[in-house]
Amino acid sequence: MVSTHPAGVQSGRQYLANSTGAVSPNQQLLPLSARINNSDRLEIGGCDVTTLVQQFGSPLYIVDEDTLRTACRQYREAFQKYYPGSSQVLYASKAWSCLAVCAIAHQEGLGIDVVSGGELYTALQAGVSPDKLYLHGNNKSLEELKLAIDSGCTIVVDNWYELQTLGNWSSSIDHPIRIMLRLTPGIECHTHEYIRTGHLDSKFGFDPNELDKVFAFVSQHSALNCVGLHAHIGSQIFEQQPHRDLAGVMVQWLDKASGYGLHIEELNVGGGLGIRYTEADDPPSIEAWVKGVCEAIKDACAAQQLALPKLLCEPGRSLIGAACVTAYTVGASKTIPGIRTYVAVDGGMSDNPRPITYQSVYRAVVANKMSAPATQTVTIAGKHCESGDILIKEATLPPSQPGDILVVLATGAYNYSMASNYNRLARPAAVIVKDGEANLILRRETYQDLIRQDCLPARLSTEV
Numbered sequence: 329m330v331s332t333h334p335a336g337v338q339s340g341r342q343y344l345a346n347s348t349g350a351v352s353p354n355q356q357l358l359p360l361s362a363r364i365n366n367s368d369r370l371e372i373g374g375c376d377v378t379t380l381v382q383q384f385g386s387p388l389y390i391v392d393e394d395t396l397r398t399a400c401r402q403y404r405e406a407f408q409k410y411y412p413g414s415s416q417v418l419y420a421s422k423a424w425s426c427l428a429v430c431a432i433a434h435q436e437g438l439g440i441d442v443v444s445g446g447e448l449y450t451a452l453q454a455g456v457s458p459d460k461l462y463l464h465g466n467n468k469s470l471e472e473l474k475l476a477i478d479s480g481c482t483i484v485v486d487n488w489y490e491l492q493t494l495g496n497w498s499s500s501i502d503h504p505i506r507i508m509l510r511l512t513p514g515i516e517c518h519t520h521e522y523i524r525t526g527h528l529d530s531k532f533g534f535d536p537n538e539l540d541k542v543f544a545f546v547s548q549h550s551a552l553n554c555v556g557l558h559a560h561i562g563s564q565i566f567e568q569q570p571h572r573d574l575a576g577v578m579v580q581w582l583d584k585a586s587g588y589g590l591h592i593e594e595l596n597v598g599g600g601l602g603i604r605y606t607e608a609d610d611p612p613s614i615e616a617w618v619k620g621v622c623e624a625i626k627d628a629c630a631a632q633q634l635a636l637p638k639l640l641c642e643p644g645r646s647l648i649g650a651a652c653v654t655a656y657t658v659g660a661s662k663t664i665p666g667i668r669t670y671v672a673v674d675g676g677m678s679d680n681p682r683p684i685t686y687q688s689v690y691r692a693v694v695a696n697k698m699s700a701p702a703t704q705t706v707t708i709a710g711k712h713c714e715s716g717d718i719l720i721k722e723a724t725l726p727p728s729q730p731g732d733i734l735v736v737l738a739t740g741a742y743n744y745s746m747a748s749n750y751n752r753l754a755r756p757a758a759v760i761v762k763d764g765e766a767n768l769i770l771r772r773e774t775y776q777d778l779i780r781q782d783c784l785p786a787r788l789s790t791e792v
């Protein structure tokens with residue numbers, strides 16, 4: 329059976345099947361390199377997941393390098409196929425910022441979108457060249473702006489305060505400051521209210537009604553080198569029409585800019601392509617999404633008789649989301665007759681805050697008994713002191729025992745990057761797997777790490 333991959337990444341190969349040939353829907357949500365081995369256990373990147381947990385501890389983020397690289401290539405190749413002008417895919421590192429993930433995106437030819445000094449520092453340390461780095465943020469600190477200027481990355485200017493600050497600085501700096509302008513396109517899309525950004529009532533970007541004033545300001549500051557325009561409409565979007573509409577709106581902005589003598593070369597249409605978290609999700613493939621965006625830009629430019637700009641986009645979730653799973657160890661369970669069974673694992677809202685924040689739905693498999701029939705519907709609870717700390721409200725799984733390895737699927741995006749130390753839980757380790765090799769990319773935090781930043785004033789200190 330040929331599966332549809334969660335990120336729209338088409339594997340085009342036999343997917344997981346047990347000895348009877350049956351493929352459960354949850355198994356179709358696994359990373360590309362996943363298979364069931366002879367011991368009926370889940371393997372990713374040629375590594376037995378249960379053994380990885382014994383080696384690296386629990387919970388454990390497991391990143392499948394093949395899935396991540398495949399998604400990067402699918403974006404790049406789709407642009408080569410559908411866009412005759414130049415293009416650049418940026419990885420939105422807010423989805424998962426760490427040295428190894430940035431390094432892979434860089435190796436695959438992607439640039440990086442960063443939203444803080446911390447993400448910028450991480451990308452620079454990973455070896456990403458500054459000309460492929462774009463700094464976002466609706467309230468960048470002066471230090472962050474200086475770091476961006478010193479390192480030579482492009483600043484995506486979000487508001488008047490920032491534009492005026494850079495305008496003032498630009499006259500005393502010996503080279504032009506490379507900027508883009510972020511605008512709010514006024515486009516609605518169907519996604520969770522917290523992750524919608526394109527509608528006019530948004531904290532991000534200039535109001536397009538002020539476009540004339542913004543272009544006039546930029547044209548009067550020759551040391552501001554405005555290379556592009558940017559917009560982002562939201563995240564986990566399955567519809568294609570909003571991005572097509574966005575392309576039309578952005579090309580009109582481009583046209584207006586030329587009236588101010590500004591030669592805008594780049595358009596960045598943001599990210600937002602959704603992924604498959606459950607069998608009910610049906611996002612477009614990466615190729616279909618890119619094709620739609622490219623065609624809309626080409627059509628709009630042809631209609632306005634404009635030359636094609638360099639086209640940028642900055643996906644996060646659809647690059648890393650499907651590449652990772654989180655392995656937990658099952659502990660206590662509690663059955664409330666006639667109501668539900670809770671099965672608790674050794675992590676929860678601190679390593680995956682998405683269910684409690686956005687009511688996100690995930691699926692899971694039990695890695696050490698992949699072919700066991702899924703006969704029970706249970707609630708997977710985390711270990712935090714909070715009733716809402718539920719990872720999966722209704723998980724249909726084989727009966728589980730303490731010690732089983734429960735694997736939550738498609739956890740690559742906005743899990744580690746939003747992880748916390750709530751209840752002073754140490755953040756999990758992460759490994760990257762490929763061809764039977766597993767390498768640590770994030771060390772597990774220790775109790776010492778948890779108090780690393782604590783200060784105990786002498787007057788509070790007592791003899792231990």
Ligand code: LLP
Pocket residue numbers: 420422423441464523525560562563564598599600601642643644645646682686741742746
């Ligand atoms: N560009 C900008 C300016 C963004 O704000 C975002 C996401 C992206 C690109 C990448 O979007 P993606 O391709 O990943 O959808 N924490 C939320 C998601 C917040 C998204 C924030 N911005 C979640 O867990 O669903």
